[in-house]
């Protein structure tokens with residue numbers, strides 16, 4: 164069933180939507196009280212029934228993840244809300260936290276109750292200082308009204324939520340690197356197993372969930388797991404936020420269900436292409452997933468639908484490119500991102516991203532050779548699957564998939580010494596062509 | 600030695616690793632107010648996990664002094680109870696800590712794909728041209744530092760600029776640069792658009 168109307172973002176454009184007062188008017192915190200009346204095992208069972216899958220990138224079933232937390236250990240347990248939102252193209256958690264923060268708090272308390280945690284940390288990216296201020300002001304109100312803290316609304320449940328601000332590191336969004344960062348270290352991934360659900364923050368069992376995942380939890384208790392499971396295709400249930408940016412007429416966050424197609428997202432929700440130019444390519448799930456061509460427009464924008472189409476839903480960040488886009492330049496732009504953000508722990512990722520960037524720059528300068536295309540693929544092959552976290556797989560996606568779909572553009576660059584696509588008006592003059 | 604036979608790994612051009620030592624800077628101690636703030640922040644973490652307060656402590660240093668100096672790292676290490684090397688390790692990793700003095704306004708222009716598709720390259724070139732500096736530099740008056748940032752998480756308002764790690768300016772074209780610089784010079788960050796979500800309040 165198609166989602167009839169927005170639920171996560173129902174009120175976000177209304178005045179003071181972020182305040183506790185308005186949230187309570189709209190029936191806020193009732194789902195939490197319902198869930199706190201249930202035993203933790205029952206709560207997990209309900210979330211499993213809903214079919215909720217994580218919105219952070221991998222689509223892992225949330226109820227199942229919560230079930231991995233051992234019940235018989237005396238150590239404290241933790242919830243870490245992943246609000247790092249650094250995947251290029253993604254800006255949905257930004258909207259949710261700024262305009263609907265209490266939904267996140269409510270979901271966090273339910274999650275904590277289900278796993279036996281008394282503390283949740285919201286790890287927010289350093290660049291979201293303005294969001295942190297909203298969260299902290301609203302947290303204070305929720306504490307004052309007894310929706311957080313000791314003995315929440317007389318239920319006997321205790322739960323504290325703190326906001327922890329990162330300091331600019333994409334890798335801090337990777338769950339084990341997030342824990343390292345929260346412990347005051349470099350955001351570098353840990354070797355797994357053990358998985359965080361068993362050995363996580365401070366060596367204690369820890370659940371890490373994306374903001375949007377947690378924000379969905381109260382809806383499951385408010386409207387029932389059957390309702391949730393009925394929204395969207397089977398195994399891809401519930402409301403979903405899509406971030407659409409790039410060359411579209413109306414970039415923004417759109418809420419629907421995962422039976423939506425890429426075509427609907429681009430042409431109906433986002434108003435079609437900007438300035439009437441033709442669509443050339445879509446990256447459907449953030450920069451870490453494969454580029455698709457207009458052939459894939461009828462693919463379902465669900466976890467499973469986009470895998471079938473040869474890409475991934477990832478963070479549901481659609482970056483849309485029109486015909487003026489030079490795809491070799493695009494690969495270099497994103498490879499710059501990965502080379503800049505590689506945490507440096509694994510050699511293939513650290514050195515490989517830099518190598519790929521240098522080879523791409525060489526092609527862009529008109530100094531490439533045909534064998535550089537195979538060299539790029541061979542470097543990529545040495546990175547993919549050979550690193551501690553999926554960053555390595557992510558950084559090769561833009562290079563490998565642009566070569567797969569637009570190899571002729573690489574070849575043209577190499578043969579003619581310049582791009583097949585005339586320099587777009589939105590591009591710079593190249594006067595700052597960086598060596599960094 | 601190289602793990603990829605075609606790559607000249609280990610030669611200076613193709614090897615990235617480099618270590619920069621921090622400037623010691625002037626003597627540093629937290630103001631009583633910042634020290635109180637840090638003590639409050641420390642209560643959010645288990646008593647034996649003081650190091651969790653390291654990033655917040657470094658933000659307080661930067662609020663107080665504008666950048667994180669060597670002396671400040673030593674001071675923070677003493678309060679947190681870790682080594683100076685631990686602090687340096689962290690400072691050098693995260694992009695939002697400055698290790699040398701910066702201009703009164705640090706303009707962080709997003710350079711990642713969605714902003715680039717909407718003119719970020721032209722925007723950066725225009726700012727650099729007006730100020731006569733390259734990204735990473737501060738203009739001679741000490742008013743502006745220009746840096747490039749990676750995706751700021753507001754790609755629907757491309758191109759986006761973050762000022763002083765805290766303030767936002769959205770939908771900036773190359774043609775808006777004169778006005779932006781003039782506004783910052785005369786009115787400071789109060790003249791920025793802010794995040795559009797905040798305005799919807």
Ligand SMILES: Cc1cc2nc3c(=O)[nH]c(=O)nc-3n(C[C@H](O)[C@H](O)[C@H](O)COP(=O)(O)O)c2cc1C
Pocket residue numbers: 216217218219220221222223225245246247248249250333334335336337338339371372373374376377552553554557
């Ligand atoms: C390099 C990298 C960056 C990531 N960044 C984020 C992020 O910014 N936000 C997020 O929620 N998940 C991010 N993830 C995914 C997390 O590791 C983790 O899978 C997710 O937070 C789990 O939450 P979920 O089960 O609710 O989806 C990232 C993963 C990798 C490999």
Ligand code: FES
Pocket residue numbers: 251252253709710711712713714715749750751752753754757758759
């Ligand atoms: S690409 Fe600039 S904010 Fe995302």
